[in-house]
Amino acid sequence: MDIKNNRTSENTMEAACKVTDDICLPDSKFPRVVIIGGGFAGLALVEKLKHKELQVVLFDKNNFHQFQPLFYQVATSALEPDSIVFPFRKQISGYKNVAFRLVEVEEIQPSLNTLITSKGKVHYDYLVLATGTTTNFFGMDSVEENSLGMKDIRDSLNIRHMMLQNLEQAAITCDDDERDALTNFVIVGGGPAGVEMAGALAEFCKYILPKDYPEYPSSIMKIYLIEAIDELLSTMSDKASSKTLKYLKDLNVKVLFNESVSDYDGSQVTTKSGKTILAKNLIWTAGVKGQFPKGIDEKHVVKGNRLKTDSNLKVEGHENIFAIGDIAAIITEQTPKGHPQVAQTAIQQGKYLGSSLLKIMEGEAVKPFEYKDKGSLATVGKRKAVADLGKFKFAGYFAWLLWSIVHLLSISGFRNRLMVGFNWAVSYFSYEKSNRVIIRNFKPKSVIHTKK
Numbered sequence: 001m002d003i004k005n006n007r008t009s010e011n012t013m014e015a016a017c018k019v020t021d022d023i024c025l026p027d028s029k030f031p032r033v034v035i036i037g038g039g040f041a042g043l044a045l046v047e048k049l050k051h052k053e054l055q056v057v058l059f060d061k062n063n064f065h066q067f068q069p070l071f072y073q074v075a076t077s078a079l080e081p082d083s084i085v086f087p088f089r090k091q092i093s094g095y096k097n098v099a100f101r102l103v104e105v106e107e108i109q110p111s112l113n114t115l116i117t118s119k120g121k122v123h124y125d126y127l128v129l130a131t132g133t134t135t136n137f138f139g140m141d142s143v144e145e146n147s148l149g150m151k152d153i154r155d156s157l158n159i160r161h162m163m164l165q166n167l168e169q170a171a172i173t174c175d176d177d178e179r180d181a182l183t184n185f186v187i188v189g190g191g192p193a194g195v196e197m198a199g200a201l202a203e204f205c206k207y208i209l210p211k212d213y214p215e216y217p218s219s220i221m222k223i224y225l226i227e228a229i230d231e232l233l234s235t236m237s238d239k240a241s242s243k244t245l246k247y248l249k250d251l252n253v254k255v256l257f258n259e260s261v262s263d264y265d266g267s268q269v270t271t272k273s274g275k276t277i278l279a280k281n282l283i284w285t286a287g288v289k290g291q292f293p294k295g296i297d298e299k300h301v302v303k304g305n306r307l308k309t310d311s312n313l314k315v316e317g318h319e320n321i322f323a324i325g326d327i328a329a330i331i332t333e334q335t336p337k338g339h340p341q342v343a344q345t346a347i348q349q350g351k352y353l354g355s356s357l358l359k360i361m362e363g364e365a366v367k368p369f370e371y372k373d374k375g376s377l378a379t380v381g382k383r384k385a386v387a388d389l390g391k392f393k394f395a396g397y398f399a400w401l402l403w404s405i406v407h408l409l410s411i412s413g414f415r416n417r418l419m420v421g422f423n424w425a426v427s428y429f430s431y432e433k434s435n436r437v438i439i440r441n442f443k444p445k446s447v448i449h450t451k452k
């Protein structure tokens with residue numbers, strides 16, 4: 001063994017880390033920008049800072065980016081999960097100033113410019129929080145224990161396995177009430193995620209159920225969409241809302257307006273008006289809340305657990321901590337609730353902050369962030385979608401085609417685009433969903449906690 005070479009290697013490794021670091025990073029003479037979260041906002045920022053005179057470090061608890069707009073298609077067996085996830089290391093391959101570390105950040109220590117993570121601590125010169133949101137059950141523990149959200153690729157797979165397991169069990173049981181509960185689906189929330197999930201489930205019921213489960217008629221599978229106000233897609237136009245309602249009714253989805261869930265025990269949904277629905281499948285898309293490490297004073301946190309920032313996306317009360325994407329809230333007269341928590345906002349803020357950070361480091365003035373609304377799209381099954389593009393409001397086949405093109409081009413990686421495009425082409429002509437396999441048993445959180 002060459003002791004001299006080994007010592008040289010060890011010294012080089014030590015030189016790569018600052019004294020305050022436990023997590024080893026490449027040696028750099030440039031300022032270190034740490035980004036927590038590799039969603040749309042975080043990756044847009046990485047792209048803007050690549051090849052610049054900075055050391056960019058991306059932290060995430062997963063080693064992949066996930067394309068959230070298509071979670072519902074994984075949940076309903078239309079796509080496999082590897083079609084809409086993309087490894088960070090492949091994404092940043094060739095970016096010499098960018099490093100990725102698989103860690104979960106637990107605490108921010110602003111006074112020390114330090115992060116405490118699941119793997120140790122690390123120093124930063126600039127910190128960017130792009131941690132996104134998680135499902136908000138509004139304090140209803142029983143609903144959280146027995147239902148599923150749709151904010152992670154694992155949630156989508158859990159929904160798929162829950163659905164398939166319950167359909168198989170429905171073919172076994174001779175109890176009519178049990179069969180109804182197993183084949184009834186309740187979706188809470190009439191935003192894009194809820195509407196798209198309801199449409200996909202309805203098409204599964206119409207085209208797949210009769211072929212796979214001849215034991216009972218497809219009419220046995222009932223789909224309920226519960227919305228707390230009196231319209232769907234409330235952030236879109238009235239035309240989009242009314243057209244969406246028509247499309248869902250054509251697919252036999254039962255839409256319940258001005259209703260909200262008050263309780264769910266895993267077998268029965270109870271609403272505030274006293275209505276009850278037998279269902280062992282409840283999918284929650286009714287709300288989100290911000291998630292970020294501890295260390296930011298609560299006085300800088302606003303409604304929705306979002307971080308209040310100035311017009312340059314700097315977190316209130318801090319000089320070198322920024323927030324972008326769903327977690328950020330620029331509160332002004334024009335945006336009293338902050339900007340919309342959608343992908344285009346996150347991408348625009350990521351790009352903006354990339355340019356701004358470079359100017360800040362040079363001591364240059366920075367213009368305020370300005371959001372440009374490029375329009376909204378939502379699909380309700382095959383060949384049916386709604387679109388609001390400025391003054392243009394339209395629905396139907398062309399809106400669906402536009403939705404398909406926009407989403408296909410937005411997916412990371414050529415292979416992923418090819419896989420999704422191929423699956424969509426097969427489905428277009430046949431309605432076939434070839435991924436109806438139960439890879440692992442799904443167990444509700446309530447069952448897991450009981451066993452513990």
